[in-house]
Amino acid sequence: MILEVPAFIAATIGFAVFIVGTAMNQHYAVLRRFNIPEPVSGGLLAALLALVLYLIAGIEFDFDMQARDFFLVLFFAGIGLNAKLSDLIRGGKPLLLLLVLTVAAIVLQNIIGVTGAVLFGYPVQAGVLFGSAALIGGHGTAIAWAPEVAAAAQLENAQELGIAVATLGLVVAALIGGPIARHLVEGRNLQPDRPDAGDTVGVPHDTDSTPETRIEPLSVSRALFYLNVAIIFGYMGSLALTAAGVKLPLFVPCLIMGIVIANTRTALFPKAPPVARTPALALITEIALGAFLAMSLMSLQLWTLVALGPAIAVILGAQTLITLGFVIFILFPVMGGGYRAAVLAAGFGGFALGATPTAIANMTAVTKRYGPSPMAFVILPLVSAFFVDIANAIAIQFVVNF
Numbered sequence: 001m002i003l004e005v006p007a008f009i010a011a012t013i014g015f016a017v018f019i020v021g022t023a024m025n026q027h028y029a030v031l032r033r034f035n036i037p038e039p040v041s042g043g044l045l046a047a048l049l050a051l052v053l054y055l056i057a058g059i060e061f062d063f064d065m066q067a068r069d070f071f072l073v074l075f076f077a078g079i080g081l082n083a084k085l086s087d088l089i090r091g092g093k094p095l096l097l098l099l100v101l102t103v104a105a106i107v108l109q110n111i112i113g114v115t116g117a118v119l120f121g122y123p124v125q126a127g128v129l130f131g132s133a134a135l136i137g138g139h140g141t142a143i144a145w146a147p148e149v150a151a152a153a154q155l156e157n158a159q160e161l162g163i164a165v166a167t168l169g170l171v172v173a174a175l176i177g178g179p180i181a182r183h184l185v186e187g188r189n190l191q192p193d194r195p196d197a198g199d200t201v202g203v204p205h206d207t208d209s210t211p212e213t214r215i216e217p218l219s220v221s222r223a224l225f226y227l228n229v230a231i232i233f234g235y236m237g238s239l240a241l242t243a244a245g246v247k248l249p250l251f252v253p254c255l256i257m258g259i260v261i262a263n264t265r266t267a268l269f270p271k272a273p274p275v276a277r278t279p280a281l282a283l284i285t286e287i288a289l290g291a292f293l294a295m296s297l298m299s300l301q302l303w304t305l306v307a308l309g310p311a312i313a314v315i316l317g318a319q320t321l322i323t324l325g326f327v328i329f330i331l332f333p334v335m336g337g338g339y340r341a342a343v344l345a346a347g348f349g350g351f352a353l354g355a356t357p358t359a360i361a362n363m364t365a366v367t368k369r370y371g372p373s374p375m376a377f378v379i380l381p382l383v384s385a386f387f388v389d390i391a392n393a394i395a396i397q398f399v400v401n402f
Contacts, residue, residue, distance in 0.1 A: 011067035035178025043297025078285035080258020116315035123153035173354025177362025192371030
């Protein structure tokens, strides 16, 4: 039996799951010790409860995710508003390095995916569904490429395979980012490069601030106004890009418009009350990210993983171990070996096996505990949500046409 859950009710359940996850993290020290994000704790608990209900009573929930998609756009518009031009200029080299490392990770994932697929009797083309199409690409990319794989390899359940791999990858991604950062930050006694840089996501513990930056109706309204402006112009930009034949997720142009609006405002009105890196904007972005991730995880259909049996367990196990090694021994030193590199390592672990919001949630959990790293929140989404789609499409097409 399938129970359809309307968007408003789904959002309400998402907030409840977020609250439960926060309570779990406050109660269980192990979750805090390994920097597991609150919405991940609550979301996975909800997904497990849904699995039990499905196995016992055959009940399946179909959530309307319109509200979740809005939270994603709202969050990335906030990330854009937090981006300062000086950070973007300094981020040029790290952005290029992270892009090169991401391309290397795509190739590596597909090598492992193809090898695993062949070992378990799947066609070579199915390797992309065990690799970058479902992992770095996520659910959307896996679904988009499933028909191509099905046609090339005569694999009828290609879409179900891609969704299952992406689902398990998302779960693993949400769990490994925090431990990666803890290992790197505490093991090497790393400190934030700029401890006073301000909060990108999440409310600081010390709220001793000026009237302009204090969390009050005016500062929250100001932040919401500029978020809405960024989303409006981002939506207009998305329509223009679509008309020109360029397909990008809506949150990408909203992120870019947030960057443009924030830096234009600062240049034209330098004495205006701040919006970037204020507690009000940080609060809104944390709520948006938490609600998005809680809703994403609570809607996971974990029973879809059972049908693949040992194949998905073995191949995803190998992908996870290789990702951990890649992040700790290659990405971390190449990105400089400092605190920002550790934050990016936590984010990359979430992105390589899951999705960009998972990466951001991992980095948020880390920076709330150890200190800010604003540039990490700009360069990783630009790579994971923009540049990577092009490289991933080329790699996937190569394997599918093999």
